[in-house]
Amino acid sequence: MAREDFSFFHPLRVRWAEVDMQGVVFNAHYLAFFDAALTEYWAALTGARNAGGDGVFEHMYVVRSVIDYHAPARFDDVVDIGVRIARMGRASMTCHFEIHRGGEHLITGETVYVHAVDGTSAPFPDAFRDRATEFETTPVERA
Template sequence: MHQADFRFGCPLRVRWSEADPQGIVFNGHYLNYADVGVTEYYRALRAAEPARMQLTGEEFFAVKTLLEYRAPAMFDDLLDVQLRLSRFGNSSMSFTLGIFRAGQLLVTGEIVYVHADQQTRQPLPIPQDFKAAVRAFEQLTPEETANPG
Protein backbone atom coordinates (compact mmCIF):
# COMPACT_ATOMS: atom_id res chain seq x y z
CA MET A 1 0.00 0.00 0.00
CA HIS A 2 1.27 3.43 -1.02
CA GLN A 3 -0.01 6.98 -0.64
CA ALA A 4 -0.49 7.11 -4.41
CA ASP A 5 -3.19 4.43 -3.99
CA PHE A 6 -5.46 7.07 -2.41
CA ARG A 7 -7.22 10.12 -3.83
CA PHE A 8 -7.98 11.60 -0.40
CA GLY A 9 -5.83 12.35 2.60
CA CYS A 10 -5.78 14.77 5.50
CA PRO A 11 -2.90 15.88 7.72
CA LEU A 12 -2.96 15.27 11.45
CA ARG A 13 -0.35 16.25 14.03
CA VAL A 14 0.21 13.88 16.98
CA ARG A 15 -0.53 15.71 20.22
CA TRP A 16 1.28 15.28 23.54
CA SER A 17 -1.78 13.68 25.20
CA GLU A 18 -1.87 10.92 22.57
CA ALA A 19 1.60 9.60 23.37
CA ASP A 20 2.93 7.49 26.23
CA PRO A 21 5.98 8.50 28.32
CA GLN A 22 8.30 7.20 25.57
CA GLY A 23 6.57 9.50 23.05
CA ILE A 24 4.86 6.61 21.19
CA VAL A 25 1.21 7.01 20.18
CA PHE A 26 -1.11 4.81 22.24
CA ASN A 27 -2.80 2.31 19.89
CA GLY A 28 -6.38 3.40 20.69
CA HIS A 29 -5.76 6.85 19.23
CA TYR A 30 -5.48 5.43 15.73
CA LEU A 31 -9.25 4.85 15.77
CA ASN A 32 -9.68 8.57 16.46
CA TYR A 33 -7.31 9.35 13.59
CA ALA A 34 -9.38 7.13 11.29
CA ASP A 35 -12.58 8.87 12.44
CA VAL A 36 -11.06 12.30 11.74
CA GLY A 37 -10.11 11.01 8.29
CA VAL A 38 -13.66 9.82 7.56
CA THR A 39 -15.12 13.15 8.73
CA GLU A 40 -12.72 15.06 6.50
CA TYR A 41 -13.50 12.69 3.61
CA TYR A 42 -17.21 13.51 3.98
CA ARG A 43 -16.37 17.21 4.21
CA ALA A 44 -14.36 17.00 0.96
CA LEU A 45 -17.28 15.13 -0.57
CA ARG A 46 -19.59 17.86 0.79
CA ALA A 47 -21.58 15.21 2.66
CA ALA A 48 -20.48 16.22 6.17
CA GLU A 49 -23.56 18.24 6.92
CA PRO A 50 -25.09 17.16 10.26
CA ALA A 51 -28.31 19.04 9.47
CA ARG A 52 -28.82 16.86 6.37
CA MET A 53 -28.70 13.68 8.45
CA GLN A 54 -31.04 15.12 11.07
CA LEU A 55 -33.56 16.03 8.37
CA THR A 56 -33.58 12.60 6.77
CA GLY A 57 -33.37 10.56 9.99
CA GLU A 58 -30.64 8.41 8.45
CA GLU A 59 -27.02 7.91 9.47
CA PHE A 60 -23.94 5.80 8.76
CA PHE A 61 -22.95 3.69 11.77
CA ALA A 62 -19.53 2.07 12.14
CA VAL A 63 -19.96 -1.70 12.54
CA LYS A 64 -16.40 -2.93 12.04
CA THR A 65 -12.91 -1.53 12.32
CA LEU A 66 -9.70 -3.39 11.71
CA LEU A 67 -6.27 -1.83 12.25
CA GLU A 68 -2.87 -3.37 11.57
CA TYR A 69 0.10 -1.64 13.16
CA ARG A 70 3.35 -1.65 11.18
CA ALA A 71 5.39 1.10 12.84
CA PRO A 72 4.69 3.57 15.65
CA ALA A 73 3.85 7.22 15.31
CA MET A 74 5.56 9.54 17.78
CA PHE A 75 4.65 12.75 19.56
CA ASP A 76 4.66 15.73 17.19
CA ASP A 77 4.78 13.58 14.03
CA LEU A 78 2.83 14.97 11.11
CA LEU A 79 0.69 12.12 9.84
CA ASP A 80 -1.26 11.77 6.63
CA VAL A 81 -4.53 9.88 7.09
CA GLN A 82 -5.48 8.39 3.71
CA LEU A 83 -8.87 6.89 2.85
CA ARG A 84 -10.58 5.38 -0.14
CA LEU A 85 -13.91 3.72 -0.60
CA SER A 86 -13.29 0.07 -1.38
CA ARG A 87 -16.80 -1.40 -1.53
CA PHE A 88 -20.47 -0.51 -1.68
CA GLY A 89 -23.12 -3.00 -0.66
CA ASN A 90 -26.84 -2.38 -0.53
CA SER A 91 -26.76 -0.79 2.93
CA SER A 92 -23.05 -0.96 3.80
CA MET A 93 -19.79 0.47 2.57
CA SER A 94 -16.14 -0.16 3.37
CA PHE A 95 -13.19 2.19 3.50
CA THR A 96 -9.54 1.24 3.22
CA LEU A 97 -7.29 3.24 5.53
CA GLY A 98 -3.59 4.03 5.42
CA ILE A 99 -1.81 6.23 7.95
CA PHE A 100 1.55 7.51 6.76
CA ARG A 101 4.43 9.58 8.13
CA ALA A 102 6.64 11.15 5.46
CA GLY A 103 5.64 8.40 3.03
CA GLN A 104 6.21 5.54 5.49
CA LEU A 105 3.16 3.33 6.05
CA LEU A 106 2.46 3.11 9.79
CA VAL A 107 -1.06 1.65 9.99
CA THR A 108 -3.44 -0.05 7.57
CA GLY A 109 -7.09 -0.66 8.19
CA GLU A 110 -10.64 -1.22 7.12
CA ILE A 111 -13.76 0.54 8.37
CA VAL A 112 -17.24 -0.77 7.56
CA TYR A 113 -20.31 1.44 7.89
CA VAL A 114 -23.99 0.53 7.63
CA HIS A 115 -26.53 3.08 6.48
CA ALA A 116 -29.48 2.89 8.87
CA ASP A 117 -32.46 4.62 10.40
CA GLN A 118 -31.30 6.79 13.33
CA GLN A 119 -34.10 5.63 15.63
CA THR A 120 -34.53 1.94 14.84
CA ARG A 121 -30.95 1.30 13.69
CA GLN A 122 -32.38 -0.92 10.97
CA PRO A 123 -30.36 -0.96 7.72
CA LEU A 124 -31.51 1.19 4.82
CA PRO A 125 -30.29 1.17 1.23
CA ILE A 126 -27.52 3.70 0.59
CA PRO A 127 -29.00 6.46 -1.58
CA GLN A 128 -27.92 6.24 -5.22
CA ASP A 129 -27.03 9.94 -5.30
CA PHE A 130 -24.58 9.38 -2.42
CA LYS A 131 -23.03 6.41 -4.23
CA ALA A 132 -22.75 8.46 -7.42
CA ALA A 133 -21.09 11.35 -5.54
CA VAL A 134 -18.53 9.02 -3.95
CA ARG A 135 -17.77 7.28 -7.25
CA ALA A 136 -17.28 10.65 -8.97
CA PHE A 137 -15.05 11.86 -6.10
CA GLU A 138 -12.99 8.66 -6.22
CA GLN A 139 -13.19 8.43 -10.03
CA LEU A 140 -14.48 4.86 -9.81
CA THR A 141 -16.90 2.84 -11.87
CA PRO A 142 -19.81 0.97 -10.22
CA GLU A 143 -17.98 -2.30 -10.96
CA GLU A 144 -14.95 -1.16 -8.96
CA THR A 145 -17.05 -0.74 -5.79
CA ALA A 146 -19.57 -3.54 -6.28
CA ASN A 147 -20.39 -5.91 -3.48
CA PRO A 148 -18.40 -9.09 -4.25
CA GLY A 149 -20.23 -12.34 -4.80
Protein backbone atom coordinates in the same frame (compact mmCIF):
# COMPACT_ATOMS: atom_id res chain seq x y z
CA MET B 1 -3.30 -1.11 -0.71
CA ALA B 2 -0.75 1.45 -1.77
CA ARG B 3 -0.48 5.19 -1.20
CA GLU B 4 -1.33 5.67 -4.88
CA ASP B 5 -4.77 4.10 -4.25
CA PHE B 6 -5.76 7.15 -2.21
CA SER B 7 -6.76 10.47 -3.71
CA PHE B 8 -7.75 12.07 -0.39
CA PHE B 9 -5.38 12.75 2.51
CA HIS B 10 -5.90 14.62 5.76
CA PRO B 11 -2.84 15.92 7.68
CA LEU B 12 -2.82 15.57 11.45
CA ARG B 13 -0.25 16.53 14.09
CA VAL B 14 0.14 14.02 16.94
CA ARG B 15 -0.60 15.69 20.28
CA TRP B 16 1.04 14.93 23.65
CA ALA B 17 -2.20 13.47 25.02
CA GLU B 18 -2.20 10.84 22.24
CA VAL B 19 1.11 9.18 23.14
CA ASP B 20 1.71 6.58 25.83
CA MET B 21 4.61 6.00 28.24
CA GLN B 22 6.61 4.43 25.40
CA GLY B 23 6.43 7.72 23.52
CA VAL B 24 4.33 6.33 20.67
CA VAL B 25 0.69 6.89 19.75
CA PHE B 26 -1.54 4.74 21.96
CA ASN B 27 -3.25 2.20 19.69
CA ALA B 28 -6.86 3.31 20.27
CA HIS B 29 -6.04 6.80 19.01
CA TYR B 30 -5.52 5.46 15.50
CA LEU B 31 -9.28 4.85 15.27
CA ALA B 32 -9.87 8.46 16.34
CA PHE B 33 -7.39 9.55 13.65
CA PHE B 34 -9.39 7.54 11.08
CA ASP B 35 -12.58 9.23 12.28
CA ALA B 36 -11.08 12.73 12.02
CA ALA B 37 -9.88 12.00 8.49
CA LEU B 38 -13.24 10.50 7.50
CA THR B 39 -15.00 13.67 8.67
CA GLU B 40 -12.82 15.72 6.30
CA TYR B 41 -13.25 13.17 3.51
CA TRP B 42 -17.03 13.34 3.98
CA ALA B 43 -16.97 17.15 3.74
CA ALA B 44 -14.97 16.93 0.51
CA LEU B 45 -17.32 14.27 -0.87
CA THR B 46 -20.68 15.77 0.10
CA GLY B 47 -20.04 19.39 0.99
CA ALA B 48 -21.68 18.79 4.39
CA ARG B 49 -19.68 19.60 7.52
CA ASN B 50 -22.31 18.59 10.04
CA ALA B 51 -24.12 15.38 10.84
CA GLY B 52 -27.42 15.47 9.02
CA GLY B 53 -26.33 17.90 6.36
CA ASP B 54 -26.30 15.30 3.60
CA GLY B 55 -29.07 12.91 4.67
CA VAL B 56 -26.68 9.93 4.95
CA PHE B 57 -23.88 10.58 7.44
CA GLU B 58 -26.12 10.81 10.50
CA HIS B 59 -27.30 7.26 9.84
CA MET B 60 -23.88 5.60 9.65
CA TYR B 61 -22.82 3.07 12.29
CA VAL B 62 -19.44 1.37 12.69
CA VAL B 63 -19.78 -2.42 12.71
CA ARG B 64 -16.14 -3.42 12.23
CA SER B 65 -12.73 -1.77 12.62
CA VAL B 66 -9.26 -3.19 11.97
CA ILE B 67 -5.86 -1.61 12.59
CA ASP B 68 -2.66 -3.09 11.16
CA TYR B 69 0.40 -1.58 12.81
CA HIS B 70 3.59 -1.30 10.77
CA ALA B 71 5.53 1.42 12.62
CA PRO B 72 4.78 3.98 15.34
CA ALA B 73 3.73 7.58 15.08
CA ARG B 74 5.24 9.76 17.80
CA PHE B 75 4.54 13.03 19.56
CA ASP B 76 4.58 16.05 17.23
CA ASP B 77 4.77 13.94 14.07
CA VAL B 78 2.70 15.29 11.21
CA VAL B 79 1.04 12.33 9.55
CA ASP B 80 -1.05 12.10 6.40
CA ILE B 81 -4.15 9.95 6.67
CA GLY B 82 -5.44 8.53 3.41
CA VAL B 83 -9.15 7.69 3.17
CA ARG B 84 -11.05 5.91 0.43
CA ILE B 85 -14.28 4.03 -0.02
CA ALA B 86 -13.18 0.60 -1.18
CA ARG B 87 -16.52 -1.19 -1.31
CA MET B 88 -20.10 0.05 -1.53
CA GLY B 89 -22.86 -2.40 -0.79
CA ARG B 90 -26.61 -1.89 -0.66
CA ALA B 91 -26.53 -0.60 2.92
CA SER B 92 -22.87 -0.88 3.95
CA MET B 93 -19.55 0.53 2.88
CA THR B 94 -15.97 -0.39 3.61
CA CYS B 95 -13.44 2.41 4.03
CA HIS B 96 -9.70 1.90 3.82
CA PHE B 97 -7.23 4.08 5.66
CA GLU B 98 -3.47 4.48 5.58
CA ILE B 99 -1.33 6.64 7.83
CA HIS B 100 2.00 7.87 6.48
CA ARG B 101 4.78 10.00 7.91
CA GLY B 102 6.68 11.35 4.95
CA GLY B 103 7.43 8.31 2.81
CA GLU B 104 7.01 5.83 5.68
CA HIS B 105 3.84 3.73 5.86
CA LEU B 106 2.85 3.48 9.54
CA ILE B 107 -0.69 2.13 9.80
CA THR B 108 -3.27 0.40 7.59
CA GLY B 109 -6.91 0.33 8.61
CA GLU B 110 -10.34 -0.77 7.52
CA THR B 111 -13.73 0.22 8.90
CA VAL B 112 -17.12 -1.08 7.83
CA TYR B 113 -20.10 1.23 8.21
CA VAL B 114 -23.78 0.34 7.94
CA HIS B 115 -26.40 2.84 6.83
CA ALA B 116 -29.44 2.44 9.09
CA VAL B 117 -32.66 4.33 9.66
CA ASP B 118 -34.68 3.75 12.84
CA GLY B 119 -32.36 0.92 13.84
CA THR B 120 -32.77 -1.05 10.61
CA SER B 121 -30.31 -1.21 7.73
CA ALA B 122 -31.45 0.90 4.82
CA PRO B 123 -30.12 1.23 1.28
CA PHE B 124 -27.88 4.15 0.44
CA PRO B 125 -29.55 6.70 -1.82
CA ASP B 126 -28.51 6.09 -5.44
CA ALA B 127 -27.25 9.67 -5.73
CA PHE B 128 -24.86 9.08 -2.84
CA ARG B 129 -23.61 5.78 -4.26
CA ASP B 130 -22.96 7.43 -7.63
CA ARG B 131 -21.22 10.46 -6.09
CA ALA B 132 -18.96 8.26 -3.94
CA THR B 133 -18.00 6.10 -6.91
CA GLU B 134 -17.20 9.15 -9.07
CA PHE B 135 -15.18 10.81 -6.28
CA GLU B 136 -12.69 7.97 -6.02
CA THR B 137 -9.78 7.60 -8.45
CA THR B 138 -9.40 3.90 -7.61
CA PRO B 139 -12.47 1.86 -8.62
CA VAL B 140 -14.99 1.22 -5.84
CA GLU B 141 -16.19 -2.36 -5.63
CA ARG B 142 -20.00 -2.35 -5.96
CA ALA B 143 -22.03 -5.13 -4.43
